[in-house]
Amino acid sequence: MSAQQDTHEDEVEASRAPLMEHLVELRSRLMIALGSVVVAFIGCFFFARRIFEFLVEPFLAAMREVHPEHANEAVQLVNTHAFGFFFVQLQVALFAAIIVAFPILAWQAYGFIAPGLYKRERHMATPFLIAAPVMFLAGAAFVFYVAMPYALEFALHQEITEGPVQVRYLPRVDEYLGLVTTLVLAFGLCFQMPVVLSLLGSMGVVNAGMLRKGRRFAIVGIAAFSALVTPPDVLSMTMMALPMYALYEISIWLVWAIEAARTRKEAAEAAAPQARPAE
Numbered sequence: 635m636s637a638q639q640d641t642h643e644d645e646v647e648a649s650r651a652p653l654m655e656h657l658v659e660l661r662s663r664l665m666i667a668l669g670s671v672v673v674a675f676i677g678c679f680f681f682a683r684r685i686f687e688f689l690v691e692p693f694l695a696a697m698r699e700v701h702p703e704h705a706n707e708a709v710q711l712v713n714t715h716a717f718g719f720f721f722v723q724l725q726v727a728l729f730a731a732i733i734v735a736f737p738i739l740a741w742q743a744y745g746f747i748a749p750g751l752y753k754r755e756r757h758m759a760t761p762f763l764i765a766a767p768v769m770f771l772a773g774a775a776f777v778f779y780v781a782m783p784y785a786l787e788f789a790l791h792q793e794i795t796e797g798p799v800q801v802r803y804l805p806r807v808d809e810y811l812g813l814v815t816t817l818v819l820a821f822g823l824c825f826q827m828p829v830v831l832s833l834l835g836s837m838g839v840v841n842a843g844m845l846r847k848g849r850r851f852a853i854v855g856i857a858a859f860s861a862l863v864t865p866p867d868v869l870s871m872t873m874m875a876l877p878m879y880a881l882y883e884i885s886i887w888l889v890w891a892i893e894a895a896r897t898r899k900e901a902a903e904a905a906a907p908q909a910r911p912a913e
Contacts, residue, residue, distance in 0.1 A: 663742040670738040674731035682723035685730050686807075689814050692778060693805075696786035711807045722807050729815050736767060762833045766826060773825030777817045781873045788869055813865065817874075820863040824878050828885045835889035842890035845882075852882050 678685065690709070697709050713719050732739075744763060794801040805813075834840045845852075856878045857871070864870035 660746060663746050667735070667739050667742045670735040671731050674734040675727050678730040678734065679723065679727040682726045682730075686723065686726045686811070689726070689811065692782035692814065693786055693810065695783045696790055699783070699787055700790040710804055711810060712804050713807050719807055722811050725808075725811060725815070736770070740766065758836050759833065762829050765829045769825040769829055770822040773821035773823070774818045776825070776877065777821040778814075781821070782814060782817065785865075785870055785873065816863060820859075820874065821877070824859075824874070825881065827878070827881045828888055831885040832888045832892060835892045836896075840889065842886050842893060845886045845889060849882075853879065856882070 690711070693711075694709055715721075740763060744759065748759075789803050792801070793803055831840060831845065835842070856875050860871045860874040860878065864874050
């Protein structure tokens with residue numbers, strides 16, 4: 635009994651050292667990730683006003699489209715708190731810092747999990763690490779240059795500019811910033827769908843047939859996610875749901891292409907020994 639207990643204690647002690655090493659590595663990587671965000675935040679805060687002006691570009695584009703007679707006039711956003719715009723600049727700096735530091739954050743996450751992957755899995759993950767930020771920027775560009783101007787044009791068309799009762803669309807600065815940052819992050823994450831599903835398909839976790847059978851569940855999930863992150867109107871929800879479903883269909887095609895390439899490679903490898911001449 636004593637020998638068995640000593641053996642068990644030795645096993646626990648042996649497993650404790652690798653666990654502590656992993657925790658120390660996790661702490662160091664978290665510190666690097668947090669430090670990169672802090673440094674980026676400090677740098678971005680000095681340009682927060684210019685970044686905010688850049689984020690207002692979709693509203694400017696919508697104003698020029700709906701009210702071309704005021705194209706050369708400055709747009710107005712409402713600030714209802716004494717320190718409201720200061721906190722808006724802090725939020726702008728944090729938002730920009732996360733985007734600037736994203737490559738470092740992704741690399742630290744990959745560096746932590748890479749030792750637990752096989753060499754083949756690490757080679758497969760490398761192209762997707764490159765594709766992830768590219769697709770995030772594609773999603774951000776879509777919402778910035780397509781979705782937001784269209785939604786804001788719809789809002790501006792609801793104005794009443796004549797008659798005894800007039801209604802003007804004057805968004806608050808914090809409301810507008812919350813809308814644009816939420817949509818940029820949401821679309822950026824949604825555009826990761828082909829990357830994630832293709833990676834899972836290359837690892838054999840999912841296949842094209844599985845994704846085709848799951849279309850109805852995907853539609854329900856896409857509708858729920860769109861209703862959760864967009865403003866409470868049908869137009870915004872539709873503008874997010876349609877690209878997401880298109881990305882889901884693209885993901886099915888990509889997974890099918892990966893499966894077909896894997897099948898051809900396996901067939902070629904199986905035929906290779908048979909093609910050798912007998913000695």
